[in-house]
Amino acid sequence: MRVLTVDNLAKRYGDRRVVDGISFTIEKGQCFGLLGPNGAGKTTTLRLLLGLIRPDGGQIDLLGHAIPQAAREARMRVGVVPQMDNLDPDFTVRENLLVYGRYFGLAHAEIEARIPRLLELAGLQARADSLINSLSGGMKRRLTLARALVNDPDLIFLDEPTTGLDPQARHLLWHSLRQLMNEGKTILLTTHYMDEAERLCNVLGIMDAGKLIAFGPPGEMIARHIEPSVVEVYGDVLHDAQVIMQPHCERLERVGETLFGYCAKAEPVLQALKPLAALRITHRPANLEDVFLKLTGRDLRD
Amino acid sequence: MMSCLPTFSWRFLAVWQRNFKVWKKLALPSVLGNLADPMMYMLGLGYGLGRLLPDVNGVPYLSFLAAGTVCYSTMNSATFEVLYSAFSRMHVQKSWEAILNAPMTLDDVVLGELSWAASKSLLSGLAILTVIWLLGLQSSWLLSLWVIPVVVLIGICFAGMGLVMNSISPNYDFFMYYFTLVITPMVLLCGVFYPVTELPHWLQTVSSWLPLTHAIDLARPLLLGSMPQDILLHAFALLAYGLVGFVVALHLTRKRLLT
Incomplete structure (x- = not known):
């Protein structure tokens, strides 16, 4: 109904x-x-x-x-x-x-x-x-x-x-x-x-x-709008990381001191980043927030 | 555009009931508070100034003052209710917004506030009348009872007018303009403390257009024991001020809250 x-x-x-x-x-x-x-x-x-x-x-x-x-x-x-x-x-x-x-x-x-x-x-x-x-x-x-x-x-x-x-x-x-x-x-x-x-x-x-x-539905929205894996990289050699990640990720976004890599598979990205030991790296499945930020952008709204 | 015709439902009474329920919690101090100020004016001026005056229009000054006191204290009570109290509910507590999420229209809410302010001011008027009866200031019991419907008209009149101020006010301070420019001049020009005929001619003309003059023209003869003249004219004037105020207030409050 x-x-x-x-x-x-x-x-x-x-x-x-x-x-x-x-x-x-x-x-x-x-x-x-x-x-x-x-x-x-x-x-x-x-x-x-x-x-x-x-x-x-x-x-x-x-x-x-x-x-x-x-x-x-x-x-x-x-x-x-x-x-x-x-x-x-x-x-x-x-x-x-x-x-x-x-x-x-x-x-x-x-x-x-x-x-x-x-x-x-x-x-x-x-x-x-x-x-x-x-x-x-x-x-x-x-x-x-x-x-x-x-x-x-x-x-x-x-x-x-x-x-x-x-x-x-x-x-x-x-x-x-x-x-x-x-x-x-x-x-x-x-x-x-x-x-x-x-x-x-x-x-x-x-x-x-x-x-x-x-x-x-939320699941469908994530599947439709965004790559399933996200690799987040923090640190001060972000430029090097960016070069390494480029071929493995569908999309890269840099926000201040953080680099977001959106990719189909996280494993190759994590392998490639191994030499850059100074970076902090986290890997997580894509979520609704990623969809939201992709669709509405990262600019402040006041 | 909102449709211009008001849409009322009987549930406007729920707004009246809400205000009544709050009032009941503080009923006694509220009545005494409403009574104290006009009583002091009436008795203080009536006795104090009355001693110096032989009589006013052929009656003791205290008796002359009685009708003016009923009218202006009813006016004040209705005005305070729709200015400060209704504004608190609308603007500060956002109670009106909560009510509008129920199956109520803003028209219901404003009508509820008008009827409540008129009821509360009726109580103020009745309190003064009671004192007048206790002091035996009325000439005729029967005629003095007719002051009650006059008080109702005064309540409706000034509740309607005050709601306009409520609808455009940004804050409490704004209401000072209304008191300084509308209420106080009326207290001084409409025959509360002295006969309007003592004023210069041009001020008498101004006075004849003010609603409080019409209220006193009805109430004073009734308390002094004679039938008022032009009853329909005065009653119509009071109702007209109230209704025009109410309709304008509705329009402006819709603009304020519902756009």
Whole structure:
């Protein structure tokens, strides 16, 4: 079953095409990851999908509703975890869930009945009556996720859900998201953490300058866009290394004091580099980050 | 372009409920705080200055001041709520953004804020009225009850106007302009402390266009025991200021948050 269909979606601000004709679909139960450097148009895309801003072109069908015309109906079945926590600081953990549920028109008793389960999912049973400002960053994120589930949504949008969290908090959040996927929820998340995308998502889209420049499962994307092995070389005789590696590698990239060799087989490269003992050499399989950097370049985006 | 017609749902009440739930936590200090300032003005000036004045328009100064105090404290309460409090929720706490991710429109949120500010200012007005009743400053019980709907109109009027400032303000400091250029002149020109007829003619003309004048033209006769004149005109003026403000605020807030 198709949960989301996006067709040729476009949004301009002045002359800038922030979203420039993107199309993709998400099936029920999928976890779709939208990757892209800062300013690629990810958050604008999310806002368009939720019907918060009007597109300049294209069609969106969200859970059978045309967006933005029927955004209100669609949002009844959607949960949103925004990039910045916007929990209500005037309320406790429990009150936050209660008050948010009312925005969906849910009855008081109905929300009350859901709260224990939501607190459990967020691991906040012991903090139900704490004020928001006394929670750690990780707790706030988990509560934001729990709040997004108050209407038992079919589809959950998460905008950079783990930005700023420590590793423990990230793993806990990933665990919760996997649990939701097991329950058959569909997830759309934006991130610029490649490990997060690789771990959680079964479909990825890479966005840059408003365009969707790659789309597919992570494994397939790596296989399609990049050589399987990467040899990284650090040191100060990089020029010599470059000459030696050239014939064995499909692509070489130099970034500061590091040389990246992308190749079909690593063995010949490693053999050839043996004489240069002063270099530090690591060899690893290609990953999503390599794909991302190949497709979006290494320039800083601010 | 967003469609220009507002789209409301009954869930705007959830925004009202949210604010009410926060208010309940601090209800008593909030009411006392709202009451203290206007009470001091009314009693301090009423007794202090009242001694020096034989009477104003044929009534004791304190009785004259009562209606003005109800009106301007209702105005202040509604204004503070949509300026500082609503701005905190919109701009600082980002509560409005959270609400907009639920099946709510910005129109619902702004309507919720307007109705809340009007409710809260109604409470302020009622608090002053209660003091007036306790001191027996009203001439007729029955007529003085009609001040209550006037207070509701004042709340709607100034909540709507204030929401415009909320929609364009970059920070809290900006609100000083509104107080200095709009609220304070009204307190001084609209007949709170002295009859408008004491002003030079050109200032009377200015005053006749200001909403607080219309509010006082309704409330003062009601407290002094006579039917106000031009009731429909004054009520319409208050509603018009409020509704025009509300519609402009909706438009500007959409531009601010939804583009």
